[in-house]
Amino acid sequence: EPEVTQTPSHQVTQMGQEVILRCVPISNHLYFYWYRQILGQKVEFLVSFYNNEISEKSEIFDDQFSVERPDGSNFTLKIRSTKLEDSAMYFCASSERMRGVYGYTFGSGTRLTVV
Amino acid sequence: DQQVKQNSPSLSVQEGRISILNCDYTNSMFDYFLWYKKYPAEGPTFLISISSIKDKNEDGRFTVFLNKSAKHLSLHIVPSQPGDSAVYFCAASITTSGTYKYIFGTGTRLKVLA
Numbered sequence: 001e002p003e004v005t006q007t008p009s010h011q012v013t014q015m016g017q018e019v020i021l022r023c024v025p026i027s028n029h030l031y032f033y034w035y036r037q038i039l040g041q042k043v044e045f046l047v048s049f050y051n052n053e054i055s056e057k058s059e060i061f062d063d064q065f066s067v068e069r070p071d072g073s074n075f076t077l078k079i080r081s082t083k084l085e086d087s088a089m090y091f092c093a094s095s096e097r098m099r100g101v102y103g104y105t106f107g108s109g110t111r112l113t114v115v
Numbered sequence: 116d117q118q119v120k121q122n123s124p125s126l127s128v129q130e131g132r133i134s135i136l137n138c139d140y141t142n143s144m145f146d147y148f149l150w151y152k153k154y155p156a157e158g159p160t161f162l163i164s165i166s167s168i169k170d171k172n173e174d175g176r177f178t179v180f181l182n183k184s185a186k187h188l189s190l191h192i193v194p195s196q197p198g199d200s201a202v203y204f205c206a207a208s209i210t211t212s213g214t215y216k217y218i219f220g221t222g223t224r225l226k227v228l229a
Binding site: 004006031033035042043044045048055091093098102103104105106107108109 | 119149151156157158159160161164204206214215216217218219220221222
């Protein structure tokens with residue numbers, strides 16, 4: 001079964017450093033998303049990406065965040081200068097259609113720890 | 116701003132019995148709802164969905180009920196199996212708004228006891 005692949009599974013970084021979280025969405029999917037889950041809290045929408053541009057973003061997705069699809073397969077989330085409160089599980093997702101009638105296919109997540 | 120609420124953080128059920136997971140929402144504009152299941156160290160996986168034009172959707176052991184007037188949905192798992200032990204999230208969206216996002220609840224941890 002096709003899956004969304006995320007790397008690394010765990011990233012530890014110093015506060016103020018830049019991190020790039022990588023995702024390989026399902027190949028025939030057109031819509032890409034990043035969500036995050038701070039420990040013990042709900043899964044929160046960060047950004048959606050379609051047709052090589054951001055289609056929607058949340059208030060969390062400020063100037064410190066950016067997304068890119070540098071080639072035909074990867075989809076990356078960059079945090080420019082990490083803060084302690086960025087520590088969370090970051091999930092990439094993709095869908096064939098907008099929102100997906102069957103929701104998204106999520107990756108296994110990258111646990112980001114900012115120290 | 117908790118538009119989607121799952122008020123029970125955890126639930127324990129005996130194997131073979133019914134599990135009922137509840138979800139309440141505050142935004143009457145939500146018209147599409149999903150349930151996801153999440154195992155530790157994995158991403159959420161889609162379970163079942165329901166559109167607001169329906170009040171019930173069934174898929175095998177899983178049934179979702181939607182009560183629009185009460186702004187409440189529930190997921191029934193019958194019979195419950197130990198492999199169903201996971202965190203269950205409900206999520207909602209407004210399909211007519213052009214939004215791409217789902218609003219998730221905080222999840223309910225289900226433990227099915229053998």
